[in-house]
Amino acid sequence: MKAIWVALLALLLGGAAQAEVAVPPLVRRVTDLTATLDAQQTQTLEARLAAFEAKKGAQLAVLIVPSTQPETIEQFGIRVAEAWKLGRKGVDDGALLLVAKNDRTLRIEVGYGLEGVLNDATAKRIVDEIIVPHFKRGEFYPGIESGTAAMLRVVDGESLPPPKRAAASGKYDIESLFFIAFGLVVVVGGMLRALLGRFPAALLMGGALGGLAWLMVAPLLVALLVGFMAFVFVLLGGSGRGYGGGGVGGTSGGG
Template identity: 50%
Template sequence: MFARALVLAFLLCWPFAASAQVAVPTLSGRVVDQTATLSAGDIDTLTQRLKDLERRKGSQIAVLIVPTTQPEAIEQFSIRVAEAWKIGRKKIDDGALLVVAKNDHKLRIEVGYGLEGALTDVTSRRIIDEVIVPRFRSGDFAGGISAGVDRMIRVIDGEPLPSPQPEASHHVDNADLGLWLNIIFSPFGLLGYAAIAAAMRGLLGRLLGSGATAGIVGGIIWLIIGSIAISAVAGVAAFFVTMFADAILASSMNANRSVGRGRGGWSSGSSSGSSGGSWSSGSSSSDSGGFSGGGGDFGGGGASGSW
């Protein structure tokens, strides 16, 4: 009877204990600071260094600063974050996560499987004890995190890892992608496309000219964005638009004439009143760092410390 009561009490208390865990923060960038400890300049500088590491080496490092992990130990919290964020490349698992629980005076370096040979438990502990903690004790949190990240980068640079994929050199962040889309679909971008399409159709005819235009448009999109899939879609769209441009234009003009006759005449505002068909600067995504984990796995390697 007593044993049943204990089991029942455990089952009743478990949902409340689970809900008491600190939620895993959204991966909004390479540096996530929920305590306003770092200035915008600090975050930008760190982010750039981590971007450079990924472009050069392929590895990913993320930094997370939270007020507390209580009632959870920082080890359990950091592995939950690492598993959710999946820092590092898939099947290479070359990611690392620096977690600072400021109010708890605790920190941890969580290391992916692929970096455990370089960022060993001993090495991670030394980075914490010799590089980060002394600066934290003097109140220099930005300096401690920066120096710790620099040491982690130096260790990773010495580890032989697979080279980044060629697409990495063409990687465009979400904010940059939005900017390029605004440029491509601006009047100047559309005018450039129209000029290319007219020139190709005039030189090569309807079919070959449409194919040449598709190749040019697809190539330009690939150079800008670095995505074969997006460039292929853009090329196919350019082919059909160029191929049937005259039919599309004639259909549009007939529709406008019908609307004009129905209203008793042409209206200068009839073609520009819609706001749903145009691109605006507000359509680009906000600058969240354009960062996501690459699918790396973690097994609990790393070290913890306090100050």
């Protein structure tokens, strides 16, 4: 009986030792589970990949793990690609540079949307001719930096749908629009009021600024609000007299 329990324990331990490496969550563009890169190197790579994604739309990421065993790097790379789902939905323009440091293997996984330009032959050339020579000299950051730079250059030549404007930029546009509208009302509104009269000038400024707002910012309500405010300001503004001094020039004569 004791021998049976020992055999079962050995099987359990052996199975645990052969468990698949867990795929880490995608929380950043550069994930280093080996502490190979320092903070500055990681930040530099992150910034470059983020800037490219904002400009081009394609999403590239780097993952460094100690090992993919018991799986091959190809098997593990497929699991990472399925879990991370890099690239835009419907475009599938993601790519992954995967490095298994202790296994001395690496691989580039490419989404279908980039296979026309970052194909197997090109990916192999980047690995063999750019990254591996650095790795053989123990230069891991230069290898990863040069490899990702080569990937970005290749992907940059592919015709892809333009990236969508970030949602946060809408807030900036609305704030800027109100400043622009206020400046136009003060400067142009006064000139039009003098030339056309209050009501025609107010109608013209309200319509013009409302149309400008509609072109710059999607929400129709914002455009209507800007147009109405411009109409009211031009219609009611400038009713007071100019603020000026009433002093008398000259010198007071002495007796």
